[in-house]
Amino acid sequence: MRRIPYIEVVAISDKDELSAQTKAQHLGIEQYTANFDRLLDMDIDSVHICTPNNLHFAMAKKALEAGKHVICEKPLAITIDEARELVMLAEAKKLVNAVHFNIRYYPLVRQMKIMREKGELGEIYSIIGSYLQDWLFYDTDYNWRLEPGQSGQSRAIADIGSHLLDLLEYISGQEIVAVMADLNTVHKTRKKPLKPIDTYSGMLLKPEDFVEVGISTEDHANVLLRFGNGNRGAITVSQVAAGRKNRLSIEIAGSKQSFAWNSEQPNELWLGKRDAPNGLLLRDPSLMHEACRPLVAFPGGHNEGFPDTSRQLFGEVYAAIWSGDQSLPAYPTFRDGLRELILCESIIESNKKQDWVSIT
Ligand SMILES: NC(=O)c1ccc[n+]([C@@H]2O[C@H](COP(=O)([O-])OP(=O)(O)OC[C@H]3O[C@@H](n4cnc5c(N)ncnc54)[C@H](O)[C@@H]3O)[C@@H](O)[C@H]2O)c1
Secondary structure, three states, X not given: OOOOOOOOOOEEEOOOHHHHHHHHHHHOOXXXXXXXXXXHHOOOOEEEEOOOHHHHHHHHHHXXXXXXXXXXXXXXXXXXHHHHHHHHHHHHHOOOEEEOOHHHHOHHHHHHXXXXXXXXXXXXXXXXXXXXXXXXXXXXXXXXXXXXHHHOOOOHHHHHHHHHHHHHHHHHOOOEEEEEXXXXXXXXXXXXXXXXXXHHHHHHOOHHHEEEEEOOOOOEEEEEEEEOOOOEEEEEEEOOOOXXXXXXXXXXXXXXXXXXXXXXXXXXXXXXXXXXXXXXXXXXXXXXXXXXXXXXXXXXXXXXXXXXXXXXXXXHHHHHHHHOOOOOOOOOOHHHHHHHHHHHHHHHHHHHHOOOEEOO
């Protein structure tokens, strides 16, 4: 946020005074509090909510009721009803409401969207996506995301599948109209540390340091998709894929060409051709559509990455706050957050029924 002109980070809130103070000192923020209500009483215009998923709804609701613009982490809430209430409240209050679907803000993601809008992709025949991670690979890996009370009924789909589903619809302009899901919990139990322990030091645990707990949310998901144009797609999401650190990959086959892009090589877009050599577009403002250029902060060859996506998303959100114009938000709003919850709940329902579920 500090890379955007005219933003002052006024205060930080955390779950207890010590954590809030430590983070405030580390980040050079003057005021801190463990009391969210006190934060809202301060002279602030907007709030960024970056807490575990189960806290998003209550915090966003309070912030909107206090007249603050809200930028919330994904997933927006843990149920459709909560998300719908937030959409209605934010719109009634005419406050800026954004969900941090930051993957949309890689410059080449915007380039794919604009190329599709200009007809350079043609009719979309199929979309294949995956989002693979390995940070929950061992049964000794543990985090609040493994607890449905904090994370919600879905884990891999809600946590990272939400980014992928948002991106599929954003780039392609196609709505997902039905899903058929098959979810799997690879580690049926995990070792929950009884004391604070670094995520990757699980091998150092002794039997007395952990308790074995049952896991009900998915480590891995396969979902078949049907799109509004009648064509098909599929996604795979996993948090137990060794060696894949944070790899969102998308491949769209169109009637004119194909796109392939992944978040671990975000400055390269593969263009697949039937009747000519395949191409590789490197992120360079002079080679990209003009409408993408505001998202490109550095010249070609100087790589941009994950932290730049948030900077660009916040830039568009604060432009709406300053101008007071939210008529056509380009950034992802609470409506997009609601959309992801609808898709996520439909995926859970489909897995339970082991059948297709239409998105209503
Ligand atoms: N957009 C993205 O790419 C992205 C990436 C990572 C995480 N996230 C989202 O961000 C959120 C947080 O995830 P994380 O990995 O940073 O988790 P984390 O556990 O590292 O951080 C959560 C923070 O919330 C604080 N907290 C807990 N209870 C609180 C309370 N009552 N009041 C104030 N603060 C409280 C914790 O102390 C901690 O500092 C999740 O919703 C997650 O889905 C999004």
